[in-house]
Amino acid sequence: MERFRTQRRVQIQDSRSELPKYDDVEDEDSSRVLDDGEIQQEERLRLRPSNGNVSEDQEPFMGIKVRRKASLHRDYKGDYIDIPSQPFLMRILRKQGDKQVLFADKVLKFTGSGKMKRRILLITDFAIYIVDPETGALKRRIALAAVEKMCLSELSDNFFAVIIPTEYDLLMASTRKTEVVTVLVEATKSASDYQLEVVFSNRFEYNAASDLVKEIQFDEVEGGVKTRILRK
Numbered sequence: 001m002e003r004f005r006t007q008r009r010v011q012i013q014d015s016r017s018e019l020p021k022y023d024d025v026e027d028e029d030s031s032r033v034l035d036d037g038e039i040q041q042e043e044r045l046r047l048r049p050s051n052g053n054v055s056e057d058q059e060p061f062m063g064i065k066v067r068r069k070a071s072l073h074r075d076y077k078g079d080y081i082d083i084p085s086q087p088f089l090m091r092i093l094r095k096q097g098d099k100q101v102l103f104a105d106k107v108l109k110f111t112g113s114g115k116m117k118r119r120i121l122l123i124t125d126f127a128i129y130i131v132d133p134e135t136g137a138l139k140r141r142i143a144l145a146a147v148e149k150m151c152l153s154e155l156s157d158n159f160f161a162v163i164i165p166t167e168y169d170l171l172m173a174s175t176r177k178t179e180v181v182t183v184l185v186e187a188t189k190s191a192s193d194y195q196l197e198v199v200f201s202n203r204f205e206y207n208a209a210s211d212l213v214k215e216i217q218f219d220e221v222e223g224g225v226k227t228r229i230l231r232k
Helices: 087-096 177-192
Strands: 038-042 101-110 115-126 127-131 138-143 150-151 159-163 169-175 197-200 203-208 212-221 224-232
Touching: 038 087, 087 115, 087 127, 101 150, 101 177, 150 177, 159 177, 159 203, 159 212
Parallel strands: 150 197
Antiparallel strands: 038 224, 101 115, 101 169, 115 127, 127 138, 150 159, 159 169, 203 212, 212 224
């Protein structure tokens, strides 16, 4: 994997974004997310096009992943929720001692039971934060040094998994997945001096909980990508 030439520090700007357009689903069986464990992703979930400054050969995708045209060249803003205007986020960061925020946005996180929860994802130069936007509570903090790899499909979906061997893993969805992956690779390189592995496969396993392994499968269908999450 080539070493990136992108800027490692993302300056926080005053900008906002809305949640990805998914519907909340509560399943009756922990092995399902939607009916028969399927999620239908439509092409309405698009990355914002722009005359960006990040080219495909500067990202950890190396031509493997099917990319939306809008994601190939675009600006990375870093802060999409205006952290300085969110006192509860500032309190969390001050308490943990982190001062350099590389990425901040709302995402969807998948729980061990298959539910989708709206969360705020923060990436600093030392850790990953998962925050509940409704209560302002810090749900999880993961040191970058604990992250082993990231798993993505080869298709144009919004899912990504963060694999943490010493804990349970994270499965999330974001319309800014390209930026999340790029920032995490650069941040781990800076914090731990190693290259974070990025694995592409249309079928991979992840630990949804400490004692629960699931497999996520991706299939390209007309109009989008069908995603199935199964309990192993």
